Amino acid sequence: MSPSENLLETSGVVVRFGGNTAVSDVGIDIRAGAVTGLIGPNGAGKTTLYNCITGMQRPDAGRIVFGGKDITKVAPGTRARMGMARTFQRLELFLSLSVRDNIRVAGDIVRANTRRRFDLEAETQRVLELTGLGDIADQDVSDIPTGRARVVEVARALMTQPRLLLLDEPASGQTERETEEFAAMLRGLADDGLAVCLVEHDLPLVMGLCSRIHVLDHGVLIASGTPAEVQASPAVIEAYIGTEVVA
Numbered sequence: 001m002s003p004s005e006n007l008l009e010t011s012g013v014v015v016r017f018g019g020n021t022a023v024s025d026v027g028i029d030i031r032a033g034a035v036t037g038l039i040g041p042n043g044a045g046k047t048t049l050y051n052c053i054t055g056m057q058r059p060d061a062g063r064i065v066f067g068g069k070d071i072t073k074v075a076p077g078t079r080a081r082m083g084m085a086r087t088f089q090r091l092e093l094f095l096s097l098s099v100r101d102n103i104r105v106a107g108d109i110v111r112a113n114t115r116r117r118f119d120l121e122a123e124t125q126r127v128l129e130l131t132g133l134g135d136i137a138d139q140d141v142s143d144i145p146t147g148r149a150r151v152v153e154v155a156r157a158l159m160t161q162p163r164l165l166l167l168d169e170p171a172s173g174q175t176e177r178e179t180e181e182f183a184a185m186l187r188g189l190a191d192d193g194l195a196v197c198l199v200e201h202d203l204p205l206v207m208g209l210c211s212r213i214h215v216l217d218h219g220v221l222i223a224s225g226t227p228a229e230v231q232a233s234p235a236v237i238e239a240y241i242g243t244e245v246v247a
Contacts, residue, residue, distance in 0.1 A: 007032040011063035015048050021076040022048045026221045028214045035186055035196045037210035041240055044216040046199045054086050081161040084164030087153045093141040099133055099152050106159035141213045146173030164195045171202045183209050
């Protein structure tokens with residue numbers, strides 16, 4: 001699948017909570033071999049849309065297609081086995097375990113729940129090196145800075161050998177240098193063919209990293225396009241980024 005092909009597409013997605021519409025007729029695409037941004041103000045519906053994509057929330061209307069297959073009613077575990085992996089806004093790590101063991105446990109789960117067979121130790125080491133965590137591999141997660149703990153979450157997701165990586169505010173708590181290194185890592189993953197989607201409020205990171213960006217506001221898709229197109233959109237300027245050009 002080339003970078004011009006969509007690995008995931010949503011169309012007409014609607015989510016209601018009681019009388020409130022959290023997501024309204026939203027259609028986005030996420031391409032293989034590229035980093036896609038999903039941005040918007042707090043409460044815009046970004047995490048709810050992620051929940052629909054991963055199966056944690058059943059939409060009231062609409063379709064979700066992954067790898068050419070309609071997965072709208074497919075269970076979350078099946079979606080994971082099809083190649084979806086996700087991180088969350090809140091850190092979800094085993095604090096009493098080392099960085100290495102946090103990553104390795106994801107491999108254990110994959111081997112227990114699928115027919116995939118691989119050298120667990122070798123794959124753990126590969127992911128550690130891929131994510132730049134080799135120097136702290138044997139430290140307890142509770143002893144490392146928040147910024148690097150975020151990378152551990154990404155590494156654990158990569159251990160599942162995904163086709164689509166969904167990241168929810170992964171740069172939160174990172175220093176400027178950590179963010180630069182993180183962006184370089186994501187570019188490398190996309191260059192290797194992975195589809196990456198990024199929910200993030202660090203606009204310079206999003207604008208510098210993503211080839212395509214979708215913008216939500218109050219559950220409505222108000223813009224989709226390149227970083228330049230999104231930054232020039234009057235609706236996006238008014239709802240989210242203001243008049244300052246983000247570079």
